[in-house]
Amino acid sequence: MAGRITPAAGRYGGRSASERQAERRARFLRAGLDLFGAEPGYRATRIADVCRAAELSTRQFYEEFRTLEDLLAELHLHVNDVAERSVLDILPQVRHLEPYDRYTRLFRAYAAGATTDPRHIRIAFVEVIGVSPRLDRQRLNRRARWIDFLCAQARDAAERGHIPDRDYRVTAAAFIGAVNGLMHDWAVGWVDATLDQITDELLSMLLDRLHITPPPPGHRCAEMR
Incomplete structure (x- = not known):
């Protein structure tokens, strides 16, 4: 070659x-x-x-x-794969759960996978931005995969009657944009918060936009069982 x-x-x-x-x-x-x-x-x-x-x-x-960019591109795919595997590995275990418990466990699995290594955070949310049109396309393609995943989960929940039946693509795209924006600002020090605070804030946004209400008092979340 x-x-x-x-x-x-x-x-x-x-x-x-x-x-x-x-x-x-x-x-x-x-x-x-x-x-x-x-x-x-x-x-x-x-x-x-x-x-x-x-x-x-x-x-x-x-x-x-x-080129050096080729190395960055491969690392960017790798760190995304780590986060994706964290979610897909837990998906079979949560399919039967009610929406609040299911989305809570899925998003916390993503957060754990995406932040398991501080170097992954920097590469996924900071270093790849603005490098080249090629890496911009790669980054947006990986975001599209997450949008498709959220839409698939929303369709499943709607078919079960757990959330309103509508097109959730704009909601999913807005949420993924919020994840990337907040994680970038947190990684570079523009947001003073703990990882738990970041995770809780994003999870609250997702549940609110999907019209998923918290369980009643006394309910024990499945992730704690």
Whole structure:
């Protein structure tokens, strides 16, 4: 492929070429996660910095990535996948629950997955913004997946008679925009709040827009059972 350096084939040190390549790629990804997700951030990082942190050469970098942006793009997908898996893993356990309990557990699972690592927060909500049209498209595509997920959950709740039957796409898009905006401002220090406060505020917004009321006094939320 033009512009790429082909790594050496064959076994070396008891490992195949594909195993060595996978290890190199993982080291570059760990280095990128540290540098982009903490200090100095994507815009102040150079390929030489990544190579130094990974203890690999620039030649090896170009065997894996064309540009530094490629590394950021892969990390952005990775941190989104972590958050998505947190939600999908719990989905089968909450399908039978009433809306308040179901949405509470789903959103708290998302919040836990999205914030499990402070570096993930920075990459997902700060570092990718405004980098390039390509990354803007990737970011918006991942937001669209969350919008589709919320719409699917709303349709299911409406079919059960738990919430009003209407088109929730604008509601879902507005909520996802609020999540991204508030998480960005919190990550860069513009909002002084704890993670629990951020999570509770966003969850309250979602439940309110879906017209899901809190359970009566004495109700024990399923997430605490």
